[in-house]
Amino acid sequence: DGGITQSPKYLFRKEGQNVTLSCEQNLNHDAMYWYRQDPGQGLRLIYYSQIVNDFQKGDIAEGYSVSREKKESFPLTVTSAQKNPTAFYLCASNRLLAGTGELFFGEGSRLTVL
Amino acid sequence: DQQVKQNSPSLSVQEGRISILNCDYTNSMFDYFLWYKKYPAEGPTFLISISSIKDKNEDGRFTVFLNKSAKHLSLHIVPSQPGDSAVYFCAARGSQGNLIFGKGTKLSVKP
Numbered sequence: 538d539g540g541i542t543q544s545p546k547y548l549f550r551k552e553g554q555n556v557t558l559s560c561e562q563n564l565n566h567d568a569m570y571w572y573r574q575d576p577g578q579g580l581r582l583i584y585y586s587q588i589v590n591d592f593q594k595g596d597i598a599e600g601y602s603v604s605r606e607k608k609e610s611f612p613l614t615v616t617s618a619q620k621n622p623t624a625f626y627l628c629a630s631n632r633l634l635a636g637t638g639e640l641f642f643g644e645g646s647r648l649t650v651l
Numbered sequence: 652d653q654q655v656k657q658n659s660p661s662l663s664v665q666e667g668r669i670s671i672l673n674c675d676y677t678n679s680m681f682d683y684f685l686w687y688k689k690y691p692a693e694g695p696t697f698l699i700s701i702s703s704i705k706d707k708n709e710d711g712r713f714t715v716f717l718n719k720s721a722k723h724l725s726l727h728i729v730p731s732q733p734g735d736s737a738v739y740f741c742a743a744r745g746s747q748g749n750l751i752f753g754k755g756t757k758l759s760v761k762p
Contacts, residue, residue, distance in 0.1 A: 637685060
């Protein structure tokens with residue numbers, strides 16, 4: 538079945554460590570996105586990529602980095618510079634500007650900094 | 652400044668009654684509006700959408716209404732069921748193709 542796979546589902550990290558969240562899609566979508574969800578804050582855009590080897594900062598990119606070496610993959614690295622990294626992270630993809638722009642989401646990754 | 656606003660953080664409704672979730676936006680250039688439903692610790696799932704050239708779209712128990720002059724849309728769920736209890740996000744599609752989300756409304760449907 539086509540879809541978006543995020544891993545790991547749960548991750549614990551010590552302060553000062555970098556951690557990378559994986560996101561893979563087999564929907565042949567051009568665009569991929571990373572969102573962060575915090576209680577009462579909704580979904581905030583971290584980074585997005587509309588094409589391989591290119592990506593753009595979202596609203597809260599500080600302390601994060603991404604890469605888009607393959608169409609199917611869009612990993613997110615949470616660096617030690619991110620001041621409050623504990624959150625629920627969501628990866629999504631869509632066929633950019635096609636149809637309604639509906640985003641397909643992964644199941645999410647819960648990161649907890651100890 | 653928020654471009655998509657959901658001013659009610661929570662809503663409680665009795666089973667079988669109507670649930671009305673509201674959303675306001677500021678940018679008249681948005682061309683599509685979407686509603687997503689989200690359960691805890693899961694990714695959001697798409698519910699229903701509406702084009703900016705329409706004023707109503709219906710899919711089963713879910714209807715979305717768009718009032719462009721007021722820059723307001725609403726999601727109606729009739730009849731509400733306990734399984735509808737979740738957080739509902741309103742989203743608008745911007746010129747870059749990305750979706751801009753509201754902060755969500757937590758719906759509780761009581762049996």
